[in-house]
Amino acid sequence: MSTARFRQSRPMQSVGRGSGEQRATEMSDANEKMRAEGLRLYFGKFAAIKGVTLPIVAEKVTAIIGPSGCGKSTFIRSLNRMHELVPGANIEGRVLLDGADIYAPGMDPVRLRRRVGMVFQKPNPFPTMSIRENVLAGLRLNRIPFGDAHDVAERVLKKVALWDEVKDVLDRSGASLSGGQQQRLCIARAIALEPEVLLMDEPCSALDPIATAKVEELIHELADRYTIAIVTHSMQQAARVSDYTAFFYLGELVEYSDTNSLFTKPNDSRTEDYITGRFG
Amino acid sequence: MAYLQRKAVDYLARGLCVTATVVAIIPLVSVLYYVARAGVGGLSWDFFTNLPAPVGETGGGMKNAIVGTLILVGLACSFGIPLGVLAGIYLSEFGDSKFGRAVRFAADVMSGVPSIAVGIFAYTLIVLSMRRFSALAGGFALGVLMLPTITRTTEELLRLVPATLREAALALGVPKWKVILRIVLVTAAPGIATGVMLAVARVAGETAPLLFTALGTRLWSTALDQPIGALSVQIYTYAVSGYDDWHRQASAAALVLVALVLVLNIGARITFRARGESR
Amino acid sequence: MKKHTDREYEMELEQLREHLLLMGAKVEEMIKSSIRALIARDSVLAQRMIEFDHQINRLEVDTDEHCLRVLAKRQPVASDLRFITMALKLVTDLERIGDIGVNICERVLELNEEPPLGKTDASIQVMAEAAEGMVHDALDAFVQGDVERAQQVIARDKIVNDMYTQMFRALLTYMMEDPRNIYRATRVQSIGKYLERIGDHATNLAEMVVFMVKGKDIRHPASREGAAKSTRS
Numbered sequence: 042m043s044t045a046r047f048r049q050s051r052p053m054q055s056v057g058r059g060s061g062e063q064r065a066t067e068m069s070d071a072n073e074k075m076r077a078e079g080l081r082l083y084f085g086k087f088a089a090i091k092g093v094t095l096p097i098v099a100e101k102v103t104a105i106i107g108p109s110g111c112g113k114s115t116f117i118r119s120l121n122r123m124h125e126l127v128p129g130a131n132i133e134g135r136v137l138l139d140g141a142d143i144y145a146p147g148m149d150p151v152r153l154r155r156r157v158g159m160v161f162q163k164p165n166p167f168p169t170m171s172i173r174e175n176v177l178a179g180l181r182l183n184r185i186p187f188g189d190a191h192d193v194a195e196r197v198l199k200k201v202a203l204w205d206e207v208k209d210v211l212d213r214s215g216a217s218l219s220g221g222q223q224q225r226l227c228i229a230r231a232i233a234l235e236p237e238v239l240l241m242d243e244p245c246s247a248l249d250p251i252a253t254a255k256v257e258e259l260i261h262e263l264a265d266r267y268t269i270a271i272v273t274h275s276m277q278q279a280a281r282v283s284d285y286t287a288f289f290y291l292g293e294l295v296e297y298s299d300t301n302s303l304f305t306k307p308n309d310s311r312t313e314d315y316i317t318g319r320f321g
Numbered sequence: 322m323a324y325l326q327r328k329a330v331d332y333l334a335r336g337l338c339v340t341a342t343v344v345a346i347i348p349l350v351s352v353l354y355y356v357a358r359a360g361v362g363g364l365s366w367d368f369f370t371n372l373p374a375p376v377g378e379t380g381g382g383m384k385n386a387i388v389g390t391l392i393l394v395g396l397a398c399s400f401g402i403p404l405g406v407l408a409g410i411y412l413s414e415f416g417d418s419k420f421g422r423a424v425r426f427a428a429d430v431m432s433g434v435p436s437i438a439v440g441i442f443a444y445t446l447i448v449l450s451m452r453r454f455s456a457l458a459g460g461f462a463l464g465v466l467m468l469p470t471i472t473r474t475t476e477e478l479l480r481l482v483p484a485t486l487r488e489a490a491l492a493l494g495v496p497k498w499k500v501i502l503r504i505v506l507v508t509a510a511p512g513i514a515t516g517v518m519l520a521v522a523r524v525a526g527e528t529a530p531l532l533f534t535a536l537g538t539r540l541w542s543t544a545l546d547q548p549i550g551a552l553s554v555q556i557y558t559y560a561v562s563g564y565d566d567w568h569r570q571a572s573a574a575a576l577v578l579v580a581l582v583l584v585l586n587i588g589a590r591i592t593f594r595a596r597g598e599s600r
Numbered sequence: 601m602k603k604h605t606d607r608e609y610e611m612e613l614e615q616l617r618e619h620l621l622l623m624g625a626k627v628e629e630m631i632k633s634s635i636r637a638l639i640a641r642d643s644v645l646a647q648r649m650i651e652f653d654h655q656i657n658r659l660e661v662d663t664d665e666h667c668l669r670v671l672a673k674r675q676p677v678a679s680d681l682r683f684i685t686m687a688l689k690l691v692t693d694l695e696r697i698g699d700i701g702v703n704i705c706e707r708v709l710e711l712n713e714e715p716p717l718g719k720t721d722a723s724i725q726v727m728a729e730a731a732e733g734m735v736h737d738a739l740d741a742f743v744q745g746d747v748e749r750a751q752q753v754i755a756r757d758k759i760v761n762d763m764y765t766q767m768f769r770a771l772l773t774y775m776m777e778d779p780r781n782i783y784r785a786t787r788v789q790s791i792g793k794y795l796e797r798i799g800d801h802a803t804n805l806a807e808m809v810v811f812m813v814k815g816k817d818i819r820h821p822a823s824r825e826g827a828a829k830s831t832r833s
Contacts, residue, residue: 123492128417155494165485169508179493182503227489234493277675304677306815316677318609319602 074099074238074268075120075157079134082112082119084127089115091292092134097238102260102269104283104300106276108320112292113272117240120270121157122150138238155183158236162243164223166215166230172207175215175226179234193233201229201259221252225259232267239263241271245278257282276316280304288312356575363573373539373555379566383574385541389456389550390578392543393535394525396460401467402517408468409475409513414501416476425476432469439465440530448534456542456549459535463527467520474516478509511592518589522582528553552578612670613680616687617743619663623694624739626656628732630701631798635728638708638791639721646705646712656698663691682815686808690742693801697735700794700801707787707794717784718774720767724791727763731795734760734802742809750813753806760799767792 075097082090090112097103097120105113118124120136122143135142143153166175173194180187187193194211198204203225207218215226224244231239241260245253260269260282273279279286280300287297288309296303296312307313314320367382374381408428412421443462448454482505490500506513531537537554538547552574559571604610630649637646667688670676676684711717734753741749771785771792807819 121492123488126488126491151494151496153494154492159488159492161485161488161492163485165483165489167486167489167504167508169510178490179495182490182493182495182499230489230493276677280677305681307678313678314602317680318604318606318674320605 072099073097073137074139075270076137077116077120077134078137080116080119080136081133082115082124083131083133085129089292090119093289093292093294095287095294095297097268097270098285099268100264100266101284102264102271102282103285103287104279105270105272105287105289106274106279106315107289107295108315109274110291111289113289114242116289117242117270117272118159120238120240121154121159123154123159125150155179155234156236157238157240158231158234159240159242160224160228160231160244162246164220164227164247166218166223166226168214168216170215171212172215172218172226173211176229176233178230183234185234197229197233200232200263201225202255202262203229219252221248221255224248224252224256228256228259228263232263236267238268238270241269243272243274246274253278276304288315290315353579356572356579359569359572360574360576363569364576368570368573372541379564381570383550383552383555383570383577385539386537386550386552386555386574387577388543389535389537390525390552390581392456392545392549393459393463393531393551394521396456396545397463397467397524398517398521400461400464401471401520404464405468405471405520406475406513408472409479410501410506412472412476413479414497414505425473428469428472431465432473435529436462436466436527437529437532440532440534443530443534451546453546454534454536454548456535456545456547459531459549459551460545462530462534463524466527466530467524470520470523471513471517474520475509475513478512478516479505481512482508515589515592518585518592522585522589525581525585526553526578528557532557609670609674612666612674613683616663616666616670616684619659619666620687620690620694621739621743623656623659623663623691624735624742626652626659627694627697627701628736628739630656630698631704631728631732631735634701634704634708635725635732637705638711639725641712641716643709643712646708649705650702653698653702656695660691660695664688667691679812679815682812686812690805690808693804697798697801700798704791704794707791711784711787714784717781717788720771720774720785720788723763723767723770724788724795727760727767727792727795730756730760730763731798731802734799735805738802738805738809741806742812745809745813747810747813750806750809754803757799757803760796764792764796 073096077093077095080090080093080095081088093112093116095116105117107113115124119132120143124130124132132144136144138153138157142148143150166172167178170178173190174181176194176197177187177190179185180193195204195208198207203222206222207213207226210217215223218226224247228239228244245256248256257278260271263269264284271279271282283300285297286300286303288295288303288307288311290311296307296309298308303312304316307316365382369382369387370384371382372384408424412425412428415421416425440462443458443465447458447461451458486504486508487500490504491497495503531551531554535551535554536548537558538550539555539558540550542549556571556574556578559567559574562568604613630652633645633649633652636642637649667684670684674680734756737749738753740746741753768789771789774781775785804819811817811819
């Protein structure tokens with residue numbers, strides 16, 4: 042009986058070739074809400090993003106994965122010009138929102154951020170405001186008329202499935218909720234402004250599994266109306282919530298594909314290595 | 322064996338710390354006790370409602386000095402608080418430049434400048450140009466003394482506001498100035514209020530700078546361009562005099578001043594803790 | 601290719617590979633021995649092989665359990681996912697081949713009571729070698745990740761099918777010549793059928809290897825075409 046042959050066994054190869062940029066351009070027949078073209082981002086001399094071309098498809102969820110330091114957080118912040126908060130940041134290339142470059146000279150970053158909202162890793166409700174005030178904060182601070190405060194708060198909190206849990210305590214401080222509830226409150230605050238795009242930077246990293254599941258459920262529901270881009274370090278989460286996935290490595294876009302393909306038969310060996318845990 | 326040894330050393334160290342604490346508190350307690358004992362006799366309704374009696378006569382009160390102190394502190398606040406808070410905002414939001422570092426250094430140095438030197442500064446700037454001693458000059462001097470404390474406190478507290486809060490507000494499309502005013506400042510407000518109260522407490526008892534700015538007077542005056550009485554100056558004047566009655570009044574005034582400072586400090590503590598609990 | 605950062609994971613996959621290859625080796629042994637039992641008229645060997653199937657079945661159970669554990673623990677993706685899901689299927693096909701081997705041995709036991717029927721022994725041997733060769737090469741292709749080899753195996757299925765058709769005609773002739781041949785002829789025909797099915801299972805193994813390596817599912821091309829046509833219309 043020959044069991045010696047297993048010593049010669051050669052492991053699986055990865056499937057095909059083709060750069061991430063190529064595929065990203067090929068797949069652009071889908072309806073694009075935003076699009077990065079030749080994006081380069083420097084912090085001083087350090088190139089955090091080295092030439093990325095990537096579409097964000099409208100009313101779908103795009104996940105961005107990659108190891109630490111690969112530029113995924115930096116990239117998503119460049120979609121609403123939040124990276125400009127860091128001194129010494131400068132940018133080349135274009136980012137298009139509905140076809141218009143958001144970095145064009147006349148474009149106001151403040152107005153941009155009302156169209157492209159953001160939710161952060163650590164839930165950050167305003168501690169001096171009540172739950173209701175938190176939900177309405179974006180509207181109030183921007184002097185956007187919104188009709189009846191209570192109705193608006195109820196509508197938005199229902200959208201994030203938080204209404205039943207907080208409807209009796211709307212006047213309590215925003216910081217008095219649990220972590221998962223706080224994060225949903227922050228999402229509510231962001232969507233109260235009716236943005237067109239919602240960016241999420243590792244929104245579930247600080248949450249326990251049940252809260253994570255609730256937020257993921259929420260993302261599914263929101264995806265019908267909003268375009269969502271989510272950065273996550275959990276590949277399982279990317280596989281669960283997204284329609285398209287982009288893999289970043291060392292500031293470059295290595296592969297972009299629909300999620301099913303990327304997780305069953307990725308094209309690039311680096312993607313294969315990362316998602317199967319062969320890194321490092 | 323080693324365990325018992327460690328326990329013994331632990332008790333010894335703890336005993337030393339407690340002793341040191343007690344020793345450190347003794348001066349505070351004795352001051353309070355002495356002032357209370359000496360001053361409580363001079364307290365009366367008259368003390369608060371009467372003007373000083375002519376020299377040589379007994380009786381009379383310190384109404385003018387009490388009101389004067391309040392006016393001077395009020396002037397100092399109206400000058401020191403807005404300027405200090407704004408400087409603090411500048412330092413925390415934009416102060417990572419060379420200029421910011423220079424301002425910060427200047428504020429730190431200023432908090433160590435002797436109060437009499439500040440008085441001379443106010444004298445040169447205001448008294449000489451107005452050619453008279455005035456409440457304005459005194460208030461200005463006190464305001465300058467408050468400035469570094471308020472600036473640094475504001476800056477520290479604003480920096481304590483987490484960057485995530487600012488990011489959240491900016492991500493809602495709120496312009497930076499509004500973020501600072503409506504979010505950051507509001508969040509830090511209780512702490513800043515505490516800092517202000519402590520600065521006021523410090524300044525209420527200052528004597529040296531007032532000596533040649535507000536000058537002090539035993540007459541009733543609330544005009545801002547005239548010399549004005551102050552509790553601290555009055556205490557000095559009465560204490561170095563030869564009249565027993567005045568000595569008593571000085572002690573009473575000292576008690577009132579100490580009580581004022583104590584109330585302000587305790588108030589500051591309560592506000593700060595109350596804010597901490599509501600989080 | 602790089603190894604998994606988690607060495608334990610790497611070891612678990614290695615163990616899975618070993619299980620599969622062990623099972624494959626036993627299955628090959630089963631086929632070879634059952635035919636040897638026919639040619640050499642060795643009923644003891646045939647009986648032993650019938651017992652031998654238990655080992656193959658145990659390996660199927662163990663390997664299935666192992667796969668489930670890895671799936672639950674590691675949530676594999678991409679190539680690992682293809683490997684493990686295919687391993688589950690490979691194991692099923694291998695176990696079936698083992699059962700077919702048992703069936704062959706049962707027929708062998710019956711045939712060994714009788715004198716051999718013409719030249720049928722020789723043609724059975726040729727067919728058995730072809731079928732067993734397909735299994736062997738499919739497993740080799742799996743080990744090497746060799747897609748071409750796998751595709752050659754798939755092509756050889758036709759040869760085995762043709763051999764069966766020829767043998768069937770010859771057996772019909774025998775049966776028509778002399779009714780006393782019918783008992784033996786039907787047993788031989790059964791064995792031929794079993795060998796043809798082993799060829800089919802080997803083809804399945806080869807198709808799985810292609811999917812594992814290339815991520816392309818090449819099974820049932822005819823059905824796919826039908827489905828594609830109907831979605832287009």
